[in-house]
Amino acid sequence: MRAGVVGGGWAGIAAAVGLADAGHDVTVFEMAPQLGGRARSVAGEPDYDNGQHILIGAYRDSLALMRRLGVDPDAVLKRLPLALPYPDEPGLCLPPGPPLVAFARGVLAHRSWPLSARLGLLIAAGGWLARGFRCDARLSVAELCTGLPAAVRRDLVEPLCVAALNTPAPQASARVFLRVLKDALFSGAGSADLLLPRRPLSELLAAPATTWLGERLRTGHRVQRLEAGWRVDGEAFDAVVLASTSVEAARLTAAVAPAWSATAQALAFQPIVTIYLHSPGSALPSPMVALREGPQAPAQFVFDHGQLGGAPGRFAFVVSGAAPWVERGGCAEAVLAQALREFRWSAPPIIDRTLTEKRATFACTPGLARPVAHIAPGLWAAGDYVDGPYPATLEGAVRAGLAAAQGAAADVADAATGDKGAKGAASGSPTKTP
Numbered sequence: 001m002r003a004g005v006v007g008g009g010w011a012g013i014a015a016a017v018g019l020a021d022a023g024h025d026v027t028v029f030e031m032a033p034q035l036g037g038r039a040r041s042v043a044g045e046p047d048y049d050n051g052q053h054i055l056i057g058a059y060r061d062s063l064a065l066m067r068r069l070g071v072d073p074d075a076v077l078k079r080l081p082l083a084l085p086y087p088d089e090p091g092l093c094l095p096p097g098p099p100l101v102a103f104a105r106g107v108l109a110h111r112s113w114p115l116s117a118r119l120g121l122l123i124a125a126g127g128w129l130a131r132g133f134r135c136d137a138r139l140s141v142a143e144l145c146t147g148l149p150a151a152v153r154r155d156l157v158e159p160l161c162v163a164a165l166n167t168p169a170p171q172a173s174a175r176v177f178l179r180v181l182k183d184a185l186f187s188g189a190g191s192a193d194l195l196l197p198r199r200p201l202s203e204l205l206a207a208p209a210t211t212w213l214g215e216r217l218r219t220g221h222r223v224q225r226l227e228a229g230w231r232v233d234g235e236a237f238d239a240v241v242l243a244s245t246s247v248e249a250a251r252l253t254a255a256v257a258p259a260w261s262a263t264a265q266a267l268a269f270q271p272i273v274t275i276y277l278h279s280p281g282s283a284l285p286s287p288m289v290a291l292r293e294g295p296q297a298p299a300q301f302v303f304d305h306g307q308l309g310g311a312p313g314r315f316a317f318v319v320s321g322a323a324p325w326v327e328r329g330g331c332a333e334a335v336l337a338q339a340l341r342e343f344r345w346s347a348p349p350i351i352d353r354t355l356t357e358k359r360a361t362f363a364c365t366p367g368l369a370r371p372v373a374h375i376a377p378g379l380w381a382a383g384d385y386v387d388g389p390y391p392a393t394l395e396g397a398v399r400a401g402l403a404a405a406q407g408a409a410a411d412v413a414d415a416a417t418g419d420k421g422a423k424g425a426a427s428g429s430p431t432k433t434p
């Protein structure tokens with residue numbers, strides 16, 4: 001079949017590779033000059049990433065896609081056991097071994113927490129495990145964790161929540177948070193490991209995908225119109241995967257699937273601000289250090305690029321769930337002051353670059369209605385915002401891309417055998433991401 005993919009972020013790349021691998025004729029439309037979407041590098045001396053990204057061992061499909069494109073994850077990512085060291089204490093660190101045992105051992109060994117706090121966390125985690133990591137969809141992370149000791153909420157729950165869901169704990173979905181915990185902490189060995197890029201982000205997927213897709217790629221083409229049938233800017237396709245941002249997908253579907261378009265249009269967003277500081281000769285105690293957020297302390301994490309094979313003396317401070325800071329301004333200066341308070345520097349750090357992604361991810365709130373993947377027969381959505389168990393992440397985007405590729409191919413096969421509409425034909429039908 002002829003398939004059109006609109007958008008070349010990680011979801012669009014996954015969809016295009018999935019379709020091409022299944023023997024279909026694919027065309028990818030990407031409005032930017034390059035692939036990668038939000039997870040790309042931007043030109044600099046040397047290149048910057050469009051915000052610090054972290055992968056974890058549980059990102060099974062992203063790692064498989066990298067391998068499919070000839071990238072060795074072990075070469076481009078630094079694998080570290082999950083650890084949340086703070087500038088003044090070692091923090092939680094999971095030892096190697098089976099996930100449940102490693103979690104229990106890591107928590108019990110966390111001497112900065114009183115024993116009652118450690119036991120409180122283990123009892124709560126046991127309860128989540130017993131309930132299959134499920135909870136009421138209307139619950140926030142703060143509500144889920146009210147019974148936990150304050151130190152556990154401050155040092156573990158709040159930083160993990162804002163890092164994974166890009167939404168502060170009082171506004172974040174407990175159901176999605178529990179799913180992330182389940183997959184990261186309690187699935188196979190190594191799933192909780194941190195995988196930190198040691199090459200520019202574009203080298204992880206976008207650049208190899210550009211070579212791999214070759215002639216199938218049309219960069220610099222912003223799709224203006226989608227017509228039922230399906231036609232992309234007048235060009236006919238048997239199936240289309242919309243792998244653009246939700247805002248663009250909503251615009252393109254306004255006429256052909258208004259109910260779906262309205263759901264996509266209704267998503268709210270959370271910003272992420274990344275502040276790159278430069279301080280020649282300085283180094284952090286570890287490649288990634290957690291920071292205590294506060295009224296004058298915006299950043300929750302900092303990454304030392306010198307220890308990650310990148311530019312020595314470059315430090316990426318990450319402010320997730322950054323809406324209040326974007327509104328109030330002065331984020332970079334506050335981060336610089338936070339950095340000066342928290343660490344000893346060989347040379348006074350200076351602000352090298354501030355990247356503000358206002359729509360970094362959708363706000364992952366309790367009970368949120370996310371747009372379904374199957375828009376109409378032959379029309380699928382792929383992207384980190386599409387309905388599924390994950391928050392907006394690279395892995396969520398890749399899985400949505402692969403699912404859309406399979407769904408689109410199945411639709412066309414069904415249509416060819418006269419089984420039209422068997423998969424839920426109405427626009428905005430409640431079909432879930434497989």
Ligand SMILES: Cc1cc2nc3c(=O)[nH]c(=O)nc-3n(C[C@H](O)[C@H](O)[C@H](O)COP(=O)(O)OP(=O)(O)OC[C@H]3O[C@@H](n4cnc5c(N)ncnc54)[C@H](O)[C@@H]3O)c2cc1C
Pocket residue numbers: 006007008009010011012029030031032035036037038039050051052053054055221222223224243244245248272273274357359360361382383384385392393394395397
């Ligand atoms: C600062 C920052 C830090 C992050 N950190 C992490 C992290 O640590 N770990 C993690 O897992 N995730 C992280 N994320 C989230 C992650 O980047 C996204 O979930 C993922 O990149 C989304 O991929 P996507 O393909 O769904 O969307 P996008 O990357 O947004 O791709 C959509 C593509 O569609 C194109 N497009 C849009 N409209 C059109 C059109 N009309 N015609 C043609 N092309 C179009 C766009 O140019 C873009 O390339 C972070 C995001 C940001 C911004």
